[in-house]
Amino acid sequence: MLNGLAVGCIYGLVALGFVLIYKATELVNFAQGDLLMLGAFTCYMFVVWYGVGYWVAFALAVALVALFGAVLDATILRRIIGQPQFSVVMLTIGLGAIFRSFASIAWGSEIYTLPTPFSARATRLAGVAVSHEYVSIIIGTVVLCAVLYAFFTFTRIGLAMQASSQNQLAAYYMGIPVKLMFSLIWAISAGVAAIAGVLLAPVSLIDINLGFIGLKAFAAAVLGGFGSIPGALVGGITIGLIELFSGAYLPQGFKDVAAYVVLLVVLAVRPQGMFGAITRKKV
Template sequence: MDFLLLLISAGLVSGAAYGMIAMGFALIYKATGVVNFAQGELVMLTAYVAFSIAGAVDLGFWSLLAVTVPIAMAIGLTLERIFIRPMLGEPAFAIVMVTIGLAVILRGVTIMIWGPDPLDFAAGLSREVITLGPIPFYPAQLYAIGCLAILVGLAYGFLRYTRVGIAMRAVAANETAALLMGVSVKRIHAVAWSLSSAIAAVAGILFAANFKLGPDMWFQGLRSFPALILGGLDSLIGAAIGGLIIGVVETLAQGYLGQGLREIAGFVVIVVILMVRPYGLFGARDIERV
Protein backbone atom coordinates (compact mmCIF):
# COMPACT_ATOMS: atom_id res chain seq x y z
CA MET A 1 0.00 0.00 0.00
CA ASP A 2 2.88 2.33 0.89
CA PHE A 3 4.43 1.61 -2.49
CA LEU A 4 1.22 2.57 -4.29
CA LEU A 5 0.84 5.78 -2.28
CA LEU A 6 4.46 6.71 -2.88
CA LEU A 7 4.06 6.12 -6.60
CA ILE A 8 0.88 8.20 -6.75
CA SER A 9 2.53 11.05 -4.82
CA ALA A 10 5.56 10.93 -7.15
CA GLY A 11 3.20 10.91 -10.13
CA LEU A 12 1.34 13.94 -8.81
CA VAL A 13 4.62 15.83 -8.47
CA SER A 14 5.73 15.14 -12.03
CA GLY A 15 2.14 15.60 -13.20
CA ALA A 16 2.04 19.04 -11.57
CA ALA A 17 5.02 20.08 -13.68
CA TYR A 18 3.39 18.71 -16.84
CA GLY A 19 0.13 20.40 -15.90
CA MET A 20 1.64 23.85 -15.40
CA ILE A 21 3.57 23.67 -18.66
CA ALA A 22 0.48 22.39 -20.50
CA MET A 23 -1.59 25.27 -19.07
CA GLY A 24 0.77 27.70 -20.77
CA PHE A 25 0.25 25.92 -24.08
CA ALA A 26 -3.53 25.87 -23.60
CA LEU A 27 -3.75 29.58 -22.78
CA ILE A 28 -2.06 30.64 -26.00
CA TYR A 29 -4.01 28.11 -28.03
CA LYS A 30 -7.28 29.30 -26.51
CA ALA A 31 -6.60 32.93 -27.37
CA THR A 32 -4.82 32.60 -30.68
CA GLY A 33 -5.68 29.19 -32.11
CA VAL A 34 -1.98 28.43 -32.43
CA VAL A 35 0.16 25.89 -30.60
CA ASN A 36 3.21 27.72 -29.28
CA PHE A 37 6.09 25.32 -29.82
CA ALA A 38 8.38 27.66 -27.88
CA GLN A 39 6.49 27.10 -24.61
CA GLY A 40 9.12 24.66 -23.29
CA GLU A 41 11.82 27.20 -24.12
CA LEU A 42 9.87 29.90 -22.26
CA VAL A 43 9.81 27.59 -19.24
CA MET A 44 13.58 27.15 -19.52
CA LEU A 45 14.36 30.82 -20.16
CA THR A 46 12.27 32.13 -17.27
CA ALA A 47 13.82 29.54 -14.92
CA TYR A 48 17.27 30.82 -15.90
CA VAL A 49 16.11 34.41 -15.32
CA ALA A 50 14.96 33.38 -11.83
CA PHE A 51 18.32 31.66 -11.27
CA SER A 52 20.16 34.91 -12.10
CA ILE A 53 17.89 36.91 -9.82
CA ALA A 54 18.41 34.41 -7.00
CA GLY A 55 22.17 34.66 -7.57
CA ALA A 56 22.07 38.43 -7.26
CA VAL A 57 19.60 38.80 -4.39
CA ASP A 58 18.91 36.37 -1.57
CA LEU A 59 15.16 35.81 -1.88
CA GLY A 60 12.68 33.31 -0.54
CA PHE A 61 10.49 31.38 -2.97
CA TRP A 62 7.49 33.73 -3.01
CA SER A 63 9.65 36.86 -3.28
CA LEU A 64 11.58 35.23 -6.11
CA LEU A 65 8.31 34.45 -7.83
CA ALA A 66 7.08 38.00 -7.28
CA VAL A 67 10.18 39.39 -9.01
CA THR A 68 10.41 36.80 -11.78
CA VAL A 69 6.79 36.67 -12.89
CA PRO A 70 6.59 40.33 -14.03
CA ILE A 71 9.87 39.92 -15.90
CA ALA A 72 8.51 36.76 -17.51
CA MET A 73 5.36 38.62 -18.51
CA ALA A 74 7.46 41.36 -20.08
CA ILE A 75 9.44 38.71 -21.99
CA GLY A 76 6.17 37.16 -23.22
CA LEU A 77 4.86 40.55 -24.34
CA THR A 78 8.09 41.38 -26.13
CA LEU A 79 8.20 38.05 -27.95
CA GLU A 80 4.59 38.43 -28.98
CA ARG A 81 5.20 41.94 -30.28
CA ILE A 82 8.34 41.03 -32.22
CA PHE A 83 7.56 37.56 -33.55
CA ILE A 84 3.81 36.95 -33.44
CA ARG A 85 2.10 40.33 -33.98
CA PRO A 86 3.51 40.75 -37.51
CA MET A 87 2.07 37.34 -38.36
CA LEU A 88 -1.50 38.29 -37.44
CA GLY A 89 -3.83 37.18 -40.22
CA GLU A 90 -1.31 34.76 -41.67
CA PRO A 91 -2.13 31.02 -41.87
CA ALA A 92 -1.87 29.15 -38.56
CA PHE A 93 0.80 26.90 -40.06
CA ALA A 94 3.06 29.90 -40.75
CA ILE A 95 2.63 31.14 -37.17
CA VAL A 96 3.43 27.68 -35.80
CA MET A 97 6.62 27.68 -37.89
CA VAL A 98 7.52 31.05 -36.37
CA THR A 99 7.13 29.60 -32.87
CA ILE A 100 9.40 26.70 -33.86
CA GLY A 101 12.00 29.20 -35.06
CA LEU A 102 11.55 31.19 -31.87
CA ALA A 103 12.15 28.01 -29.85
CA VAL A 104 15.50 27.44 -31.56
CA ILE A 105 16.51 31.07 -31.00
CA LEU A 106 15.60 30.93 -27.29
CA ARG A 107 17.62 27.73 -26.83
CA GLY A 108 20.66 29.33 -28.42
CA VAL A 109 20.32 32.56 -26.44
CA THR A 110 19.98 30.66 -23.17
CA ILE A 111 23.17 28.69 -23.75
CA MET A 112 24.95 31.86 -24.90
CA ILE A 113 24.05 33.70 -21.69
CA TRP A 114 24.13 30.98 -19.05
CA GLY A 115 26.32 28.30 -20.65
CA PRO A 116 25.60 24.63 -21.21
CA ASP A 117 26.37 23.27 -17.72
CA PRO A 118 23.44 22.02 -15.65
CA LEU A 119 23.03 23.92 -12.38
CA ASP A 120 21.68 23.28 -8.93
CA PHE A 121 18.87 25.73 -8.12
CA ALA A 122 17.01 25.54 -4.81
CA ALA A 123 14.77 28.53 -5.73
CA GLY A 124 14.71 29.81 -2.16
CA LEU A 125 13.25 26.56 -0.86
CA SER A 126 14.56 24.33 1.89
CA ARG A 127 15.74 20.81 1.12
CA GLU A 128 14.55 19.36 4.41
CA VAL A 129 12.24 16.43 3.74
CA ILE A 130 8.63 16.94 4.89
CA THR A 131 6.65 13.82 5.72
CA LEU A 132 2.89 13.74 5.23
CA GLY A 133 1.72 10.46 6.75
CA PRO A 134 3.92 7.77 5.20
CA ILE A 135 4.90 9.96 2.25
CA PRO A 136 8.07 12.07 2.16
CA PHE A 137 8.24 15.20 0.00
CA TYR A 138 10.80 17.86 -0.73
CA PRO A 139 9.24 21.30 -0.18
CA ALA A 140 9.66 22.06 -3.91
CA GLN A 141 7.49 19.05 -4.71
CA LEU A 142 4.69 20.21 -2.45
CA TYR A 143 5.00 23.72 -3.85
CA ALA A 144 4.63 22.32 -7.37
CA ILE A 145 1.34 20.65 -6.49
CA GLY A 146 0.19 23.71 -4.53
CA CYS A 147 1.10 26.14 -7.29
CA LEU A 148 -0.76 24.05 -9.86
CA ALA A 149 -3.86 24.23 -7.67
CA ILE A 150 -3.45 28.01 -7.29
CA LEU A 151 -2.96 28.46 -11.04
CA VAL A 152 -6.07 26.41 -11.79
CA GLY A 153 -8.08 28.58 -9.36
CA LEU A 154 -6.69 31.78 -10.86
CA ALA A 155 -7.33 30.59 -14.42
CA TYR A 156 -10.90 29.66 -13.56
CA GLY A 157 -11.53 33.04 -11.91
CA PHE A 158 -9.79 34.94 -14.70
CA LEU A 159 -11.70 33.32 -17.53
CA ARG A 160 -15.05 33.39 -15.77
CA TYR A 161 -15.14 36.69 -13.91
CA THR A 162 -12.73 39.18 -15.47
CA ARG A 163 -13.44 41.37 -18.49
CA VAL A 164 -10.25 40.33 -20.26
CA GLY A 165 -10.88 36.68 -19.47
CA ILE A 166 -14.38 36.80 -20.90
CA ALA A 167 -13.04 38.65 -23.95
CA MET A 168 -10.46 35.90 -24.34
CA ARG A 169 -13.19 33.27 -24.30
CA ALA A 170 -15.07 35.32 -26.90
CA VAL A 171 -12.01 35.44 -29.14
CA ALA A 172 -11.56 31.69 -28.68
CA ALA A 173 -15.20 31.04 -29.60
CA ASN A 174 -15.27 33.26 -32.70
CA GLU A 175 -12.46 35.67 -33.40
CA THR A 176 -14.27 37.60 -36.15
CA ALA A 177 -17.43 38.06 -34.12
CA ALA A 178 -15.40 39.17 -31.10
CA LEU A 179 -13.56 41.69 -33.29
CA LEU A 180 -16.89 43.05 -34.61
CA MET A 181 -18.12 43.37 -31.04
CA GLY A 182 -15.19 45.66 -30.23
CA VAL A 183 -12.82 43.19 -28.60
CA SER A 184 -9.21 44.04 -29.37
CA VAL A 185 -7.90 40.73 -30.67
CA LYS A 186 -4.33 42.05 -30.71
CA ARG A 187 -4.60 42.96 -27.03
CA ILE A 188 -6.02 39.56 -26.17
CA HIS A 189 -3.16 37.84 -27.98
CA ALA A 190 -0.64 39.95 -26.10
CA VAL A 191 -2.32 39.21 -22.77
CA ALA A 192 -2.32 35.49 -23.58
CA TRP A 193 1.42 35.49 -24.32
CA SER A 194 2.12 37.51 -21.22
CA LEU A 195 0.08 35.27 -18.90
CA SER A 196 1.41 32.14 -20.55
CA SER A 197 4.96 33.34 -19.82
CA ALA A 198 3.98 33.98 -16.21
CA ILE A 199 2.74 30.39 -15.92
CA ALA A 200 5.94 29.23 -17.64
CA ALA A 201 7.98 31.05 -14.98
CA VAL A 202 6.20 29.29 -12.12
CA ALA A 203 6.56 25.94 -13.89
CA GLY A 204 10.21 26.58 -14.77
CA ILE A 205 11.29 27.62 -11.28
CA LEU A 206 9.62 24.63 -9.66
CA PHE A 207 10.81 22.19 -12.30
CA ALA A 208 14.39 23.41 -11.85
CA ALA A 209 14.08 23.20 -8.06
CA ASN A 210 12.90 19.60 -8.36
CA PHE A 211 14.98 18.29 -11.25
CA LYS A 212 17.93 20.73 -11.72
CA LEU A 213 18.28 23.61 -14.13
CA GLY A 214 19.76 22.85 -17.53
CA PRO A 215 19.60 23.86 -21.18
CA ASP A 216 17.74 20.64 -21.97
CA MET A 217 14.76 21.80 -19.89
CA TRP A 218 13.00 22.95 -23.06
CA PHE A 219 12.30 19.30 -23.78
CA GLN A 220 9.77 19.30 -20.94
CA GLY A 221 7.53 21.27 -23.29
CA LEU A 222 7.29 18.26 -25.57
CA ARG A 223 6.97 15.90 -22.59
CA SER A 224 3.95 17.91 -21.46
CA PHE A 225 2.22 17.66 -24.81
CA PRO A 226 0.27 14.48 -23.96
CA ALA A 227 -1.20 16.33 -20.96
CA LEU A 228 -2.37 19.12 -23.24
CA ILE A 229 -3.93 16.76 -25.78
CA LEU A 230 -5.54 14.68 -23.04
CA GLY A 231 -7.06 17.68 -21.27
CA GLY A 232 -8.16 19.37 -24.48
CA LEU A 233 -6.08 21.84 -26.44
CA ASP A 234 -8.12 24.87 -25.40
CA SER A 235 -8.88 23.96 -21.78
CA LEU A 236 -6.55 25.36 -19.10
CA ILE A 237 -8.13 23.34 -16.35
CA GLY A 238 -8.20 20.28 -18.61
CA ALA A 239 -4.46 20.72 -19.26
CA ALA A 240 -3.78 20.79 -15.52
CA ILE A 241 -5.87 17.67 -14.89
CA GLY A 242 -4.37 16.01 -17.96
CA GLY A 243 -0.91 16.69 -16.52
CA LEU A 244 -1.76 15.03 -13.23
CA ILE A 245 -3.29 12.01 -14.99
CA ILE A 246 -0.30 11.57 -17.29
CA GLY A 247 2.13 12.00 -14.37
CA VAL A 248 0.39 9.38 -12.25
CA VAL A 249 -0.10 6.93 -15.15
CA GLU A 250 3.57 7.22 -16.16
CA THR A 251 4.78 6.65 -12.63
CA LEU A 252 2.45 3.71 -11.98
CA ALA A 253 3.45 2.14 -15.30
CA GLN A 254 7.12 2.42 -14.41
CA GLY A 255 6.57 1.30 -10.81
CA TYR A 256 4.49 -1.79 -11.57
CA LEU A 257 5.45 -2.74 -15.12
CA GLY A 258 8.89 -1.12 -15.34
CA GLN A 259 11.61 -1.15 -18.00
CA GLY A 260 10.92 2.06 -19.84
CA LEU A 261 7.12 1.83 -19.92
CA ARG A 262 7.05 5.30 -18.38
CA GLU A 263 7.92 6.64 -21.83
CA ILE A 264 4.98 5.12 -23.66
CA ALA A 265 2.32 5.02 -20.93
CA GLY A 266 1.28 8.66 -21.43
CA PHE A 267 0.93 8.19 -25.16
CA VAL A 268 -1.11 5.01 -24.74
CA VAL A 269 -3.50 6.99 -22.52
CA ILE A 270 -3.95 9.78 -25.04
CA VAL A 271 -4.48 7.34 -27.92
CA VAL A 272 -7.22 5.59 -25.94
CA ILE A 273 -8.85 8.82 -24.75
CA LEU A 274 -8.73 10.46 -28.18
CA MET A 275 -10.44 7.44 -29.73
CA VAL A 276 -13.36 8.06 -27.36
CA ARG A 277 -13.17 11.86 -27.09
CA PRO A 278 -11.21 13.26 -30.05
CA TYR A 279 -11.27 16.78 -28.58
CA GLY A 280 -9.75 15.66 -25.25
CA LEU A 281 -11.35 15.33 -21.84
CA PHE A 282 -12.32 19.00 -21.48
CA GLY A 283 -11.73 20.48 -24.94
CA ALA A 284 -14.28 22.18 -27.18
CA ARG A 285 -15.62 19.97 -29.96
CA ASP A 286 -14.74 22.10 -32.98
CA ILE A 287 -11.00 22.28 -32.54
CA GLU A 288 -8.91 22.24 -35.68
CA ARG A 289 -5.64 20.64 -34.67
CA VAL A 290 -2.32 21.70 -36.14
Protein backbone atom coordinates in the same frame (compact mmCIF):
# COMPACT_ATOMS: atom_id res chain seq x y z
CA MET B 1 2.30 9.11 -5.79
CA LEU B 2 2.87 12.67 -4.65
CA ASN B 3 5.82 13.00 -7.00
CA GLY B 4 3.73 11.91 -9.95
CA LEU B 5 1.02 14.33 -8.95
CA ALA B 6 3.53 17.17 -8.72
CA VAL B 7 5.18 16.45 -12.05
CA GLY B 8 1.71 16.10 -13.51
CA CYS B 9 0.86 19.55 -12.20
CA ILE B 10 3.83 20.95 -14.10
CA TYR B 11 2.70 19.23 -17.28
CA GLY B 12 -0.74 20.59 -16.61
CA LEU B 13 0.51 24.16 -16.22
CA VAL B 14 2.50 24.05 -19.42
CA ALA B 15 -0.45 22.43 -21.20
CA LEU B 16 -2.58 25.26 -19.84
CA GLY B 17 -0.30 27.68 -21.64
CA PHE B 18 -0.71 25.75 -24.88
CA VAL B 19 -4.46 25.78 -24.54
CA LEU B 20 -4.79 29.46 -23.64
CA ILE B 21 -2.88 30.54 -26.70
CA TYR B 22 -4.56 28.01 -28.95
CA LYS B 23 -8.04 29.03 -27.90
CA ALA B 24 -7.38 32.70 -28.38
CA THR B 25 -5.33 32.82 -31.54
CA GLU B 26 -5.49 29.30 -32.96
CA LEU B 27 -1.73 29.11 -32.88
CA VAL B 28 0.06 26.15 -31.33
CA ASN B 29 3.08 27.46 -29.50
CA PHE B 30 5.77 24.81 -29.46
CA ALA B 31 8.11 27.17 -27.67
CA GLN B 32 6.00 26.88 -24.52
CA GLY B 33 8.43 24.48 -22.88
CA ASP B 34 11.32 26.78 -23.64
CA LEU B 35 9.52 29.66 -21.97
CA LEU B 36 9.43 27.42 -18.92
CA MET B 37 13.16 26.95 -19.24
CA LEU B 38 13.69 30.71 -19.51
CA GLY B 39 11.60 31.23 -16.38
CA ALA B 40 13.70 28.75 -14.42
CA PHE B 41 16.96 30.28 -15.63
CA THR B 42 15.90 33.85 -14.96
CA CYS B 43 14.94 32.96 -11.41
CA TYR B 44 18.22 31.10 -10.95
CA MET B 45 20.12 34.09 -12.26
CA PHE B 46 18.51 36.46 -9.78
CA VAL B 47 18.94 34.14 -6.83
CA VAL B 48 22.46 32.89 -7.41
CA TRP B 49 24.16 35.66 -9.36
CA TYR B 50 22.56 38.70 -7.81
CA GLY B 51 21.65 37.25 -4.44
CA VAL B 52 18.04 38.35 -4.61
CA GLY B 53 15.61 36.62 -2.26
CA TYR B 54 13.76 33.62 -3.60
CA TRP B 55 10.29 35.15 -3.64
CA VAL B 56 11.44 38.40 -5.22
CA ALA B 57 13.37 36.47 -7.84
CA PHE B 58 10.32 34.31 -8.47
CA ALA B 59 8.16 37.38 -9.08
CA LEU B 60 10.78 39.05 -11.25
CA ALA B 61 11.26 35.95 -13.37
CA VAL B 62 7.54 35.55 -13.96
CA ALA B 63 7.07 39.22 -14.77
CA LEU B 64 10.02 39.26 -17.17
CA VAL B 65 8.99 36.13 -19.03
CA ALA B 66 5.39 37.34 -19.22
CA LEU B 67 6.55 40.62 -20.65
CA PHE B 68 8.72 38.69 -23.06
CA GLY B 69 5.68 36.66 -24.16
CA ALA B 70 3.69 39.81 -24.85
CA VAL B 71 6.53 41.32 -26.85
CA LEU B 72 6.90 38.08 -28.77
CA ASP B 73 3.25 38.25 -29.74
CA ALA B 74 3.29 41.91 -30.65
CA THR B 75 6.43 41.73 -32.77
CA ILE B 76 6.53 38.28 -34.34
CA LEU B 77 3.54 36.06 -33.89
CA ARG B 78 0.85 38.58 -34.70
CA ARG B 79 2.15 38.69 -38.23
CA ILE B 80 1.61 35.03 -38.90
CA ILE B 81 -1.99 34.74 -37.77
CA GLY B 82 -3.89 33.41 -40.74
CA GLN B 83 -0.86 31.66 -42.24
CA PRO B 84 -1.06 27.87 -42.49
CA GLN B 85 -0.61 25.94 -39.23
CA PHE B 86 2.52 24.38 -40.63
CA SER B 87 4.43 27.64 -40.76
CA VAL B 88 3.31 28.48 -37.22
CA VAL B 89 4.62 25.15 -35.99
CA MET B 90 7.95 25.67 -37.72
CA LEU B 91 8.25 29.21 -36.43
CA THR B 92 7.56 28.33 -32.81
CA ILE B 93 9.88 25.32 -32.90
CA GLY B 94 12.51 27.63 -34.35
CA LEU B 95 11.89 30.19 -31.64
CA GLY B 96 12.31 27.43 -29.08
CA ALA B 97 15.69 26.55 -30.56
CA ILE B 98 16.71 30.20 -30.46
CA PHE B 99 15.74 30.46 -26.81
CA ARG B 100 17.78 27.35 -26.01
CA SER B 101 20.91 28.63 -27.68
CA PHE B 102 20.39 32.04 -26.11
CA ALA B 103 20.17 30.35 -22.72
CA SER B 104 23.35 28.41 -23.31
CA ILE B 105 25.17 31.59 -24.27
CA ALA B 106 23.82 33.61 -21.39
CA TRP B 107 23.93 31.01 -18.64
CA GLY B 108 26.12 28.25 -19.99
CA SER B 109 25.18 24.69 -20.68
CA GLU B 110 25.97 23.28 -17.26
CA ILE B 111 23.36 21.93 -14.92
CA TYR B 112 22.35 24.11 -12.02
CA THR B 113 20.38 23.70 -8.85
CA LEU B 114 18.10 26.40 -7.64
CA PRO B 115 18.22 26.80 -3.87
CA THR B 116 14.75 27.42 -2.47
CA PRO B 117 13.22 27.75 0.96
CA PHE B 118 11.76 24.27 0.52
CA SER B 119 14.92 22.52 -0.63
CA ALA B 120 15.71 19.17 0.99
CA ARG B 121 13.11 19.45 3.64
CA ALA B 122 10.44 16.96 4.33
CA THR B 123 7.53 16.46 6.65
CA ARG B 124 6.33 13.11 7.84
CA LEU B 125 2.72 12.77 6.90
CA ALA B 126 0.87 9.60 7.87
CA GLY B 127 4.16 7.79 8.08
CA VAL B 128 5.37 8.87 4.64
CA ALA B 129 8.10 11.41 4.09
CA VAL B 130 6.66 14.25 2.03
CA SER B 131 9.19 16.54 0.45
CA HIS B 132 8.36 20.21 0.54
CA GLU B 133 9.40 20.78 -3.03
CA TYR B 134 6.66 18.57 -4.36
CA VAL B 135 4.11 20.03 -2.01
CA SER B 136 5.08 23.52 -3.16
CA ILE B 137 4.38 22.50 -6.77
CA ILE B 138 0.95 21.17 -5.97
CA ILE B 139 -0.04 24.11 -3.81
CA GLY B 140 1.33 26.52 -6.40
CA THR B 141 -0.71 24.90 -9.13
CA VAL B 142 -3.92 24.95 -7.14
CA VAL B 143 -3.50 28.59 -6.17
CA LEU B 144 -2.58 29.61 -9.69
CA CYS B 145 -5.59 27.85 -11.15
CA ALA B 146 -7.90 29.51 -8.67
CA VAL B 147 -6.44 32.91 -9.47
CA LEU B 148 -6.71 32.39 -13.21
CA TYR B 149 -10.26 31.11 -12.90
CA ALA B 150 -11.29 34.13 -10.86
CA PHE B 151 -9.55 36.46 -13.27
CA PHE B 152 -11.25 35.06 -16.36
CA THR B 153 -14.67 34.83 -14.76
CA PHE B 154 -15.01 37.93 -12.66
CA THR B 155 -12.89 40.71 -14.11
CA ARG B 156 -13.77 42.92 -17.02
CA ILE B 157 -10.46 42.31 -18.77
CA GLY B 158 -10.71 38.56 -18.21
CA LEU B 159 -14.18 38.49 -19.70
CA ALA B 160 -12.97 40.59 -22.61
CA MET B 161 -10.23 38.02 -23.21
CA GLN B 162 -12.79 35.24 -23.25
CA ALA B 163 -14.91 37.28 -25.60
CA SER B 164 -12.00 37.98 -27.95
CA SER B 165 -11.15 34.32 -28.20
CA GLN B 166 -14.76 33.28 -28.78
CA ASN B 167 -15.54 35.80 -31.45
CA GLN B 168 -12.80 38.09 -32.54
CA LEU B 169 -14.89 40.17 -34.92
CA ALA B 170 -17.67 40.77 -32.43
CA ALA B 171 -15.08 41.68 -29.81
CA TYR B 172 -13.80 44.36 -32.15
CA TYR B 173 -17.32 45.68 -32.58
CA MET B 174 -17.58 46.01 -28.81
CA GLY B 175 -14.55 48.28 -28.78
CA ILE B 176 -12.33 45.68 -27.18
CA PRO B 177 -8.71 46.16 -28.29
CA VAL B 178 -8.38 42.60 -29.52
CA LYS B 179 -4.68 42.80 -30.39
CA LEU B 180 -3.83 43.96 -26.89
CA MET B 181 -5.96 41.14 -25.46
CA PHE B 182 -4.02 38.59 -27.47
CA SER B 183 -0.73 40.01 -26.25
CA LEU B 184 -2.05 39.79 -22.70
CA ILE B 185 -3.03 36.18 -23.25
CA TRP B 186 0.49 35.50 -24.46
CA ALA B 187 1.83 37.23 -21.39
CA ILE B 188 -0.34 35.14 -19.08
CA SER B 189 0.58 31.96 -20.81
CA ALA B 190 4.29 32.76 -20.76
CA GLY B 191 3.97 33.77 -17.12
CA VAL B 192 2.29 30.48 -16.27
CA ALA B 193 5.12 28.64 -18.02
CA ALA B 194 7.66 30.63 -16.02
CA ILE B 195 5.88 29.80 -12.77
CA ALA B 196 5.94 26.15 -13.75
CA GLY B 197 9.65 26.48 -14.50
CA VAL B 198 10.49 28.01 -11.16
CA LEU B 199 8.41 25.43 -9.31
CA LEU B 200 9.99 22.62 -11.24
CA ALA B 201 13.57 23.84 -10.88
CA PRO B 202 14.32 22.49 -7.39
CA VAL B 203 13.02 19.07 -8.35
CA SER B 204 14.62 18.52 -11.69
CA LEU B 205 17.72 20.74 -11.89
CA ILE B 206 18.03 23.49 -14.47
CA ASP B 207 19.64 23.00 -17.84
CA ILE B 208 18.91 24.28 -21.29
CA ASN B 209 16.98 21.17 -22.25
CA LEU B 210 14.45 21.65 -19.50
CA GLY B 211 12.13 22.89 -22.23
CA PHE B 212 11.64 19.45 -23.71
CA ILE B 213 9.15 18.87 -20.98
CA GLY B 214 6.93 20.89 -23.30
CA LEU B 215 6.51 17.86 -25.54
CA LYS B 216 5.08 15.83 -22.71
CA ALA B 217 2.87 18.75 -21.78
CA PHE B 218 1.70 18.78 -25.37
CA ALA B 219 0.68 15.16 -24.96
CA ALA B 220 -1.17 16.24 -21.83
CA ALA B 221 -3.01 18.98 -23.69
CA VAL B 222 -4.05 16.53 -26.40
CA LEU B 223 -5.11 13.98 -23.83
CA GLY B 224 -7.30 16.55 -22.13
CA GLY B 225 -8.77 17.68 -25.42
CA PHE B 226 -6.96 20.59 -26.99
CA GLY B 227 -8.90 23.68 -26.15
CA SER B 228 -10.15 22.65 -22.73
CA ILE B 229 -8.59 24.18 -19.65
CA PRO B 230 -9.76 21.64 -17.09
CA GLY B 231 -8.78 19.06 -19.69
CA ALA B 232 -5.23 20.38 -19.80
CA LEU B 233 -4.83 20.10 -16.05
CA VAL B 234 -6.43 16.69 -15.76
CA GLY B 235 -4.42 15.53 -18.77
CA GLY B 236 -1.21 16.78 -17.18
CA ILE B 237 -1.85 15.03 -13.89
CA THR B 238 -2.86 11.85 -15.69
CA ILE B 239 0.35 11.82 -17.68
CA GLY B 240 2.37 12.51 -14.53
CA LEU B 241 0.78 9.58 -12.71
CA ILE B 242 1.09 7.26 -15.70
CA GLU B 243 4.78 8.08 -15.88
CA LEU B 244 5.23 7.38 -12.22
CA PHE B 245 3.48 4.03 -12.30
CA SER B 246 5.09 2.89 -15.52
CA GLY B 247 8.44 3.73 -13.93
CA ALA B 248 7.55 1.64 -10.91
CA TYR B 249 5.87 -1.35 -12.47
CA LEU B 250 7.09 -1.61 -16.04
CA PRO B 251 10.58 -2.46 -17.31
CA GLN B 252 13.23 0.24 -17.47
CA GLY B 253 12.73 2.80 -20.23
CA PHE B 254 8.96 2.73 -20.34
CA LYS B 255 8.79 5.77 -18.11
CA ASP B 256 9.98 8.15 -20.76
CA VAL B 257 7.86 6.86 -23.60
CA ALA B 258 4.71 6.42 -21.53
CA ALA B 259 3.47 9.92 -22.30
CA TYR B 260 3.77 9.38 -26.03
CA VAL B 261 2.16 5.96 -25.90
CA VAL B 262 -0.79 7.58 -24.16
CA LEU B 263 -0.81 10.31 -26.80
CA LEU B 264 -0.97 7.75 -29.61
CA VAL B 265 -3.72 5.77 -27.94
CA VAL B 266 -5.78 8.90 -27.34
CA LEU B 267 -5.41 10.06 -30.91
CA ALA B 268 -6.47 6.65 -32.17
CA VAL B 269 -9.37 6.05 -29.82
CA ARG B 270 -10.72 9.42 -28.85
CA PRO B 271 -9.15 12.19 -30.89
CA GLN B 272 -11.21 14.91 -29.21
CA GLY B 273 -9.57 14.04 -25.90
CA MET B 274 -11.18 13.49 -22.54
CA PHE B 275 -12.97 16.81 -22.32
CA GLY B 276 -13.00 17.75 -25.97
CA ALA B 277 -16.62 17.96 -26.95
CA ILE B 278 -18.15 18.67 -23.57
CA THR B 279 -16.12 21.38 -21.94
CA ARG B 280 -14.95 23.45 -24.89
CA LYS B 281 -16.38 26.42 -23.15
CA LYS B 282 -14.24 28.48 -20.88
CA VAL B 283 -11.14 30.15 -22.14
